[in-house]
Amino acid sequence: MSLKGRDIISIRDLKKDEVELILDSAEKMESYARGEKVLKLMEGKILGTLFFEPSTRTRLSFTAAMQRLGGQVMGFSGTSVTSIAKGENLTDTIRTVERYCDIIVIRHPLEGSARLAAEVSSKPVINAGDGANQHPTQTLLDLYTIKKVKGRIKGLNIALLGDLKYARTMRSLACALAMFDADLTLISPRGLEMTSDILSEIENNYGKKPFQTNDIDAGLRKADVIYICRIQKERFEDKYEAEKMQKAFRITPEVLSQCKDEVAILHPLPKVTEIDPRVDEMKCAKYFDQTFYGVPVRMALLALISGVM
Amino acid sequence: MKEELKVKKIKDGTVIDHIKAGLGKKVLDILGIGDGFSNTTALLMNVPSEKIGRKDIVKIENKTLKKEEVDKIALIAPNATWNVIKDFKVVRKSRIEIPDMLEGILKCPNPKCITNSNEPIKPNFIIEEKEPVRLRCNYCERLFDLKDVL
Numbered sequence: 001m002s003l004k005g006r007d008i009i010s011i012r013d014l015k016k017d018e019v020e021l022i023l024d025s026a027e028k029m030e031s032y033a034r035g036e037k038v039l040k041l042m043e044g045k046i047l048g049t050l051f052f053e054p055s056t057r058t059r060l061s062f063t064a065a066m067q068r069l070g071g072q073v074m075g076f077s078g079t080s081v082t083s084i085a086k087g088e089n090l091t092d093t094i095r096t097v098e099r100y101c102d103i104i105v106i107r108h109p110l111e112g113s114a115r116l117a118a119e120v121s122s123k124p125v126i127n128a129g130d131g132a133n134q135h136p137t138q139t140l141l142d143l144y145t146i147k148k149v150k151g152r153i154k155g156l157n158i159a160l161l162g163d164l165k166y167a168r169t170m171r172s173l174a175c176a177l178a179m180f181d182a183d184l185t186l187i188s189p190r191g192l193e194m195t196s197d198i199l200s201e202i203e204n205n206y207g208k209k210p211f212q213t214n215d216i217d218a219g220l221r222k223a224d225v226i227y228i229c230r231i232q233k234e235r236f237e238d239k240y241e242a243e244k245m246q247k248a249f250r251i252t253p254e255v256l257s258q259c260k261d262e263v264a265i266l267h268p269l270p271k272v273t274e275i276d277p278r279v280d281e282m283k284c285a286k287y288f289d290q291t292f293y294g295v296p297v298r299m300a301l302l303a304l305i306s307g308v309m
Numbered sequence: 310m311k312e313e314l315k316v317k318k319i320k321d322g323t324v325i326d327h328i329k330a331g332l333g334k335k336v337l338d339i340l341g342i343g344d345g346f347s348n349t350t351a352l353l354m355n356v357p358s359e360k361i362g363r364k365d366i367v368k369i370e371n372k373t374l375k376k377e378e379v380d381k382i383a384l385i386a387p388n389a390t391w392n393v394i395k396d397f398k399v400v401r402k403s404r405i406e407i408p409d410m411l412e413g414i415l416k417c418p419n420p421k422c423i424t425n426s427n428e429p430i431k432p433n434f435i436i437e438e439k440e441p442v443r444l445r446c447n448y449c450e451r452l453f454d455l456k457d458v459l
Contacts, residue, residue, distance in 0.1 A: 112448025112450070116428060
């Protein structure tokens with residue numbers, strides 16, 4: 001099995017054994033990702049990072065990953081200093097950039113933009129988020145984090161908490177976790193439940209029926225992992241209702257006292273108010289480790305796609 | 310006594326038969342047949358049918374269907390038949406079947422889909438379910454019911 005030359009656009013494009021290959025390869029990259037050893041696998045190669053939208057973790061961890069592999073990075077963040085500000089379309093931008101680099105990473109507000117970039121480009125393209133659609137490397141690093149923190153994914157009770165209707169992270173992760181035979185608990189405010197198309201995908205492809213609830217206490221009691229994401233105020237017409245929901249679906253030390261002792265909390269970050277700052281100091285808080293794991297996972301992906309691993 | 314159709318045969322053109330009763334008008338809409346279309350066209354509605362009870366039939370003179378038109382008709386009238394007429398004879402008869410993929414004939418209803426921007430691309434859909442039809446946009450990956458895209 002090889003991922004050489006492959007585009008990574010959607011988690012739907014990856015088979016289970018390909019995901020396993022990426023996760024196993026990430027393990028081999030960890031000491032290099034920490035800077036304990038030096039690698040020159042990608043020496044002479046250039047990664048183009050095209051961020052049409054702001055990003056902290058994704059862009060910087062791709063940059064760190066490429067530099068830890070011995071390669072170089074060029075690109076932009078925001079479009080004001082590029083020809084896009086003059087009205088250039090994405091197709092022409094990709095046709096230009098592919099001539100300057102060996103792999104392209106793209107984040108763009110329009111859904112399907114990364115798929116288009118991959119069709120246009122002769123160089124491999126990695127989707128770093130296309131609007132509300134997909135962010136496959138986030139899903140891969142989430143899987144890797146769970147594997148690292150818990151030693152396995154299969155059979156774990158994993159609670160996804162928050163806006164399950166709109167958050168792309170949750171939708172992709174739910175499918176990937178079902179692929180790895182985890183038991184899913186879906187906890188959301190009323191009206192922000194996981195949509196039926198994703199539930200059908202989970203059931204039809206993996207034979208899994210997640211437990212769904214609007215009650216945070218009932219949902220979290222059996223959880224081995226709690227994956228929480230932000231509930232945006234804009235999702236509610238009534239501001240009072242929005243604040244009420246944000247409070248009700250918040251992780252605090254008091255909420256965690258009802259959970260398993262060894263529970264792990266993950267979050268794609270940035271977090272705002274959905275996790276009490278006191279939780280940051282608790283041993284269950286794994287979200288900053290999670291951001292580190294983005295580096296070895298992206299190193300593995302870059303190396304596999306380039307065919308140097 | 311055998312019931313006679315009240316519309317005469319066409320010399321050259323297309324006959325779409327076995328359309329479920331009530332959907333013939335939609336077939337015309339899909340083909341863009343309306344004001345400004347000059348070919349002779351007949352829509353027969355509620356014609357008795359041994360196979361499906363009642364059916365609609367569309368006859369269009371001097372028009373051959375393109376593949377994308379047939380694919381589009383298939384979405385609303387699966388199991389209809391498509392006859393090519395030359396010199397009053399049926400020279401080709403085939404069943405219209407729902408394709409696995411649709412390219413360039415439907416617009417993605419998601420305003421945030423890249424296919425609705427200024428990029429030089431044609432939208433395409435994968436037919437994930439055929440009864441009832443559900444389609445996934447190959448770009449934005451959203452799943453739609455048929456009514457959302459027609």
